[in-house]
Amino acid sequence: MSRSSSDSDHHDTITYQNTPKFKSVFHSVIGNGLVSDVLLWRNTRLSASILLGVTAIWSLFEVYEYNFVSLLCHIFILGMLIIYITYTMAKYTQWDLPDFEEITIPESTFKWLYRKTNQLLLKFYYTASGEDLTRFFLTMTSFWIISVIGSHFSSLNLLYLCFLCIEILPALYERYENDVNHLVSKGIRDMKLLVEQFGTKFLDKIPKGQIKERKRN
Template sequence: MPIRSNQPGLFGRPLHAVLGGGKIADILLWKDMKSSAAIVAGFSMVWFLFEVVEYNLVTLLCHILIALMLILFIWYNAAGLITWKLPDIYDFEIPDSTVRFIHKKFNLFLRKFYDISTGKDLRFFFVTIAGLWIMSTIGNFFSTVNLLYTTFLCLVTLPIMYERYEHEVDYLASKGNQDVKRLFNKLDSTVLNRIPRGPVKEKKYR
């Protein structure tokens, strides 16, 4: 059993804050059990329809929209016969905070991608290339739907598992990080430092 310490964790701050600290973080860490379970059930149903039933995407979307339209039509016109409250139009809108969060993360991804691609850190550049190549190889053994579904399952299981076993994971990650650093220091001194590089201009982000 690894020794627990007061050193900062793998991310340097609570995982909930790393994930944005909002509704999305609550869902990924299963703090909102109903929403998390509903999303997992929904994605599992979509995976089942595509991979098992072999539904076509356009056909599925059309059938879903038809079903929603029929439900709302019956609900609205039978409002005098049932006691259920009619859904409000704002119930179907995506919150602004969600859009801002996605927009912010996408811009951050673009900036990171640019910084890595310019070769400012050659070690990270080659690690990224190797990682993408490995992912592309793995992708040959999965269909797009299976790959997306597997990624989704990782998103909703790995964060909560990390939060539960944070100290053990941090201990293993620390040991692995030390081994990787030793490997790349050796690679840096024998290979990367001999590669000629041109000057990289610094650019300010707006």
């Protein structure tokens, strides 16, 4: 093996060892609890049910061309009929009347959404500030790729594609963590080299005027 090849392998090893633990960042994004269990397929039945449900809704709109307003109204009609039948039967039988005050969305759900939204906004602001040029260019490139892909899909198909990525990719990452971390570390290293070369070839060649010193009185 040549010296340059061995140096490159050694540099890859050092870069990989010095790369931050993507798993900890990954788990900090998805959090713990029910959401992580669904995304990582720890609760197989629930994850499969959500996947089948969203696929069925996508099929209704995209394949059978069902109208969204009609579907929403039919869902409300069905829900009202179920509540009416349940409430009526409870009146004339020994069933206890349902307590509608218990049918509420947990406050923890809103807190989780509020916390995650703020975290995303802070990360977006930090990335857009350009403090980390590698992250800045990677994010810009990702948005551009998504925009190109989105131009070839309808909004519904794009949302369904994003859902499939969110539903499947986290579980695949946890299974093939070492391989993904190695590829990401190499990608970050190549991006840093590209940014350095861009700065050397173009930014350093921009002529800079001489700064005149102020005369002191």
